[in-house]
Amino acid sequence: MGKAFWGLLTIMLVALAQGSAPALSQTSTIGQSGFPVPRFVSLKSDRVNVRVGPSREHRIEWTFVRAGLPVEIVQEFDNWRRIRDWEGAEGWVFHSLLTGRRTGLVTPWEAGGTTPLRADARSDAAILAELSPNVLVDVDSCEGGWCSVSARGYSGWIDQTRLFGVYPDETFD
Known part of the structure; x- marks a missing residue:
């Protein structure tokens, strides 16, 4: 089967295992990292690729180009974090590109x-x-x-x- 199928299957399995992305008003749970989900963090680097799924095999949807921007982690899968920006756009980034530093x-x-x-x-x-x-x-x-x-x-x-x-x-x- 093709990569697209396996990518879609991965996303569906993650969604089933983790539930859909929580809204801002929902109560947080503890993610795989041991930290609450959802939570706010910031971008560690001036260049952060946001992917459509939780792996390097998934295509890059867009790239942030400003370190320090606040984003909301709404889901976790292994070392990948599904984030949401202030406009509501969501995608996956590798955990090491994020920092717990609070910005606004x-x-x-x-x-x-x-x-x-x-x-x-x-x-x-x-x-x-x-x-x-x-x-x-x-x-x-x-x-x-x-x-x-x-x-x-x-x-x-x-x-x-x-x-x-x-x-x-x-x-x-």
């Missing part, structure tokens, strides 16, 4: 406008900077609907709902 993209879904970076975790706190859409930030922690972030020489707090790379009401240090 500021409002990538908005075409314009800015998001305030505040001095404290309060909507009335002083504004330290205005961040444009698609600014990449390091996320240090999130609590009470606010995330402590740093980017471009600034550190402060941003409303958690303005970031892709963290779950709503997620708390971590």
Whole structure:
């Protein structure tokens, strides 16, 4: 039988074994790696190939070209991770191309406008900077609907709902 058939069979078996990709609102489970699925991670390299299936034999669907971008792991199969980007596109990457470093993209879904970076975790706190859409930030922690972030020489707090790379009401240090 052809490679296409075996590739499709592999994907179907992975889907049956792992279940379909969980939605953002679903409860996480523990994946083969021992870490929760789904979870956010970031790209380790400036060049990350995203494949249609969990092996090097599967064709490359697209390539990320920016290290640090946040992606969501929605499934695991051996050393492969099925990821989802902020636009909802999904594909498979090798685990070593990902890192547990938490990052966020500021409002990538908005075409314009800015998001305030505040001095404290309060909507009335002083504004330290205005961040444009698609600014990449390091996320240090999130609590009470606010995330402590740093980017471009600034550190402060941003409303958690303005970031892709963290779950709503997620708390971590």
